[in-house]
Amino acid sequence: MLRHVLLTASRSERAERLVSSSPLTRGVVSRYVADDVGAVVHDLSDQGLLVTVDHLGEDVTDRTQAEHEVRAYLTLLERLPVGADVSVKLTALGLRLSEQLALDNAASVCEAAAAKGLTVTLDAEEHDTIEAQHSIHSTLRKEHPDVGVVVQSYLRDAQERCARVDSARVRLCKGAYVAPEALAFTSPRDIDRSYVRCLRTLMAGTGYPMVATHDPRLIEIAAALAILHERDTTGFEYQMLYGVRPAEQLRLAGIGSQVRVYVPYGDDWYAYLMRRLAERPANLAFFARSLLSK
Numbered sequence: 001m002l003r004h005v006l007l008t009a010s011r012s013e014r015a016e017r018l019v020s021s022s023p024l025t026r027g028v029v030s031r032y033v034a035d036d037v038g039a040v041v042h043d044l045s046d047q048g049l050l051v052t053v054d055h056l057g058e059d060v061t062d063r064t065q066a067e068h069e070v071r072a073y074l075t076l077l078e079r080l081p082v083g084a085d086v087s088v089k090l091t092a093l094g095l096r097l098s099e100q101l102a103l104d105n106a107a108s109v110c111e112a113a114a115a116k117g118l119t120v121t122l123d124a125e126e127h128d129t130i131e132a133q134h135s136i137h138s139t140l141r142k143e144h145p146d147v148g149v150v151v152q153s154y155l156r157d158a159q160e161r162c163a164r165v166d167s168a169r170v171r172l173c174k175g176a177y178v179a180p181e182a183l184a185f186t187s188p189r190d191i192d193r194s195y196v197r198c199l200r201t202l203m204a205g206t207g208y209p210m211v212a213t214h215d216p217r218l219i220e221i222a223a224a225l226a227i228l229h230e231r232d233t234t235g236f237e238y239q240m241l242y243g244v245r246p247a248e249q250l251r252l253a254g255i256g257s258q259v260r261v262y263v264p265y266g267d268d269w270y271a272y273l274m275r276r277l278a279e280r281p282a283n284l285a286f287f288a289r290s291l292l293s294k
């Protein structure tokens with residue numbers, strides 16, 4: 001219920017004005033969003049962690065904004081170290097305007113990334129964008145075989161999706177949006193079971209699974225499946241969000257696992273922050289307390 005309210009608020013301009021105008025919000029934002037992306041990437045790399053960087057933005061409604069997003073990624077790619085990845089939201093690149101525009105813009109980002117020896121991953125967004133996301137991924141892969149795609153285990157067809165892309169770089173996550181019950185599991189138990197089915201498919205495949213979760217049980221299951229499928233630590237990676245379970249990120253890296261941290265930056269943080277709050281009611285209590293206590 002609370003999750004639903006927060007995810008609905010993530011799309012409300014009125015709520016955005018209210019939350020963004022509070023000077024106290026900044027402290028909560030900086031827990032999840034990098035103030036100085038260069039310094040954060042540097043710091044994480046120094047600690048033996050890999051990064052995927054997201055220039056915050058989504059649901060762009062005009063071509064100029066989409067071009068601005070592409071330019072932001074081209075500038076970002078110039079600053080990233082070897083081994084880095086960028087995470088791209090296709091609605092930030094114009095998907096709501098046209099699939100061809102998003103494809104062309106994503107291709108420009110992929111070309112610039114390839115020239116620097118870096119990779120690109122296509123984030124998964126709302127359910128009505130998933131067909132286009134996979135179609136764009138499949139087209140991009142012809143030129144850029146290492147472009148990654150995200151699958152959300154809350155979608156009922158997630159395992160079939162995984163089977164279709166099991167030779168690619170695939171990030172598996174639970175899913176952070178609201179989707180209709182006809183298309184998505186809603187109980188945490190069903191979402192977790194689907195996650196495990198997807199993990200089995202990806203670990204058995206020929207691609208590169210990217211296990212994006214903070215859930216300790218799923219992390220253990222992923223480790224066991226990797227052993228079962230004779231994948232060494234270079235054959236898959238864990239991914240976690242900047243600001244979430246940082247000690248676990250270091251623990252996994254310390255035992256030799258590859259761990260990539262998803263680092264968002266930029267001014268358009270509102271929808272991202274609301275999704276993080278929706279994931280964990282304790283975060284909301286912390287946020288509310290910080291607003292009330294000042």
Ligand code: FDA
Nearest residue numbers: 123124173174175176212213214215239240241262276279
């Ligand atoms: P779950 O929500 O069950 O959390 C497990 C535990 O992790 C919690 O008990 C808590 O301890 C901790 N935790 C989780 N979220 C937290 C938070 N926000 N703050 C503090 N603690 C928290 N989604 C999507 O729809 N499209 C996408 O492209 C992506 N991309 C993506 C990349 C990466 C690297 C990650 C880690 C996640 C995503 N997601 C995503 C988000 C994902 O779908 C999901 O909403 C969150 O990861 C939370 O789910 P968990 O798997 O962590 O489990």
